[in-house]
Amino acid sequence: MFNNKLLITFLTVFSAIFFSAEVFGFSNTADSGWKASPKLAEALMKQRPETNYSEQRVPKYTLPNPLVLSDGTKVTNAGTWQTKRRPEILELFRKYVYGRAPIDKPKNMTFKVFDLDRNALDGLATRKQVTVNFTGKKDGPKMDILIYLPNAVKKPVPAFVILNFGGNHTIHPDPAIKLSENWMRPGSKGVVKNRANEESRGRGRARFPVEKILKRGYGLATIYYGDIDPDFHDGFKNGVHPVFDKLIDGERKPDAWGSIGAWAWGLSRAMDYFETDDDIDNKRVAVLGHSRLGKTALWAGARDERFAFVISNNSGCGGAALSRRRFGETVERINKSFPHWFCENFKKYNGKEDDLPVDQHMLIALIAPRPVYVTSADGDLWADPRGEFLACKNAAPVYQLLGVDGLGVKQMPGLDKPVQKGTIGYHVRSGGHNLTQYDWQQFMDFADMHFVTMGRN
Ligand code: GTR
Numbered sequence: 117m118f119n120n121k122l123l124i125t126f127l128t129v130f131s132a133i134f135f136s137a138e139v140f141g142f143s144n145t146a147d148s149g150w151k152a153s154p155k156l157a158e159a160l161m162k163q164r165p166e167t168n169y170s171e172q173r174v175p176k177y178t179l180p181n182p183l184v185l186s187d188g189t190k191v192t193n194a195g196t197w198q199t200k201r202r203p204e205i206l207e208l209f210r211k212y213v214y215g216r217a218p219i220d221k222p223k224n225m226t227f228k229v230f231d232l233d234r235n236a237l238d239g240l241a242t243r244k245q246v247t248v249n250f251t252g253k254k255d256g257p258k259m260d261i262l263i264y265l266p267n268a269v270k271k272p273v274p275a276f277v278i279l280n281f282g283g284n285h286t287i288h289p290d291p292a293i294k295l296s297e298n299w300m301r302p303g304s305k306g307v308v309k310n311r312a313n314e315e316s317r318g319r320g321r322a323r324f325p326v327e328k329i330l331k332r333g334y335g336l337a338t339i340y341y342g343d344i345d346p347d348f349h350d351g352f353k354n355g356v357h358p359v360f361d362k363l364i365d366g367e368r369k370p371d372a373w374g375s376i377g378a379w380a381w382g383l384s385r386a387m388d389y390f391e392t393d394d395d396i397d398n399k400r401v402a403v404l405g406h407s408r409l410g411k412t413a414l415w416a417g418a419r420d421e422r423f424a425f426v427i428s429n430n431s432g433c434g435g436a437a438l439s440r441r442r443f444g445e446t447v448e449r450i451n452k453s454f455p456h457w458f459c460e461n462f463k464k465y466n467g468k469e470d471d472l473p474v475d476q477h478m479l480i481a482l483i484a485p486r487p488v489y490v491t492s493a494d495g496d497l498w499a500d501p502r503g504e505f506l507a508c509k510n511a512a513p514v515y516q517l518l519g520v521d522g523l524g525v526k527q528m529p530g531l532d533k534p535v536q537k538g539t540i541g542y543h544v545r546s547g548g549h550n551l552t553q554y555d556w557q558q559f560m561d562f563a564d565m566h567f568v569t570m571g572r573n
Pocket residue numbers: 406407408409431432433445450453
């Protein structure tokens with residue numbers, strides 16, 4: 117009797133505290149997740165009044181269900197996902213978003229290791245530089261892969277592959293890295309008339325903690341994205357497009373691949389090389405990218421199942437963020453600013469996101485059951501952090517169907533509180549649009565967990 121009374125009193129007091137906490141907004145349970153800074157949102161809205169930075173103005177939307185076939189049948193087992201729904205979704209992304217790249221690897225492609233130093237970086241690493249010639253022809257398009265592998269670890273080693281924005285020589289001051297001779301975006305140190313000079317060597321090293329990566333037992337491979345396709349709209353006359361495009365009556369089709377499609381295709385060609393290199397564990401290669409190259413990493417990992425782990429850093433619209441939220445950058449904005457990134461069909465969805473047969477949670481679902489890690493940054497509202505989180509959350513049912521844990525949380529985590537319990541990792545970090553040491557640290561922690569299990573298989 118006495119115990120019951122005590123229990124009732126306790127419950128009453130507890131629920132009163134909990135209720136008032138909810139009402140007055142000081143509950144940790146209800147409010148601990150990340151929220152966009154209202155001040156920042158307001159400032160950004162002043163800069164770009166046409167852009168929505170307010171959660172209240174996110175329209176009501178319904179996401180397409182990744183676990184329902186286009187004929188309405190529910191997908192209830194892994195077999196149906198793998199043989200029917202996955203190919204269906206992949207095709208939708210090819211047709212309406214990124215465009216169609218050649219499926220087979222180029223017949224006459226060659227790999228030439230033009231630099232091999234087993235005593236690089238004071239003995240810490242083996243450095244290789246490899247030219248991938250896509251057509252095998254002297255004047256055909258080529259890309260150079262710069263590879264550092266840790267010497268202290270038994271080969272083959274797991275590795276990260278990442279496209280870079282400034283040329284391979286910008287990721288580290290190592291004087292032996294070949295200086296890129298290709299077209300460069302203007303406006304950065306050491307770039308004159310769209311060409312790099314010695315001043316740009318090591319310029320981007322803050323984003324590439326090479327020594328740290330090597331000391332943790334991982335290799336790092338990187339490629340200048342402009343080797344595959346220079347990042348400006350020239351009607352697809354340069355890079356790999358003119359060589360591999362299939363024209364109909366001299367015209368590109370509305371589902372022909374854009375630049376993101378080409379960059380992702382280039383990453384698959386790097387994987388073709390890794391498969392020939394005995395020092396690299398090609399079953400444990402993580403593909404990683406920042407921003408537009410984060411969009412690219414997701415698409416590369418979605419279309420090529422050889423990538424064991426996929427990482428999208430601050431990828432935003434056309435990457436990890438849900439398009440239907442229309443928060444920050446929108447489909448219309450991105451297609452207008454970067455008409456060469458996606459396929460022509462994607463432009464039909466400018467301002468008509470609800471008509472898209474896919475949304476970006478389905479891109480993440482295509483990676484299942486392989487580990488994927490998505491990041492956002494507190495100051496990067498243009499990329500819609502919440503939209504990036506929600507895409508992960510809505511991809512999780514596919515992971516669960518395939519027998520692995522999804523995201524492990526239902527609510528957006530707090531700032532700098534990485535979620536790494538499941539097979540989908542996520543964090544929103546302090547700071548702005550960038551790829552930081554903090555991000556790398558999380559990727560390596562997550563890779564440690566997942567690659568160890570894979571290594572045992
Ligand atoms: C922005 C673009 C984003 C993002 C970024 C980047 O201008 O709007 O989608 O990709 O560029 O790649 O740096």
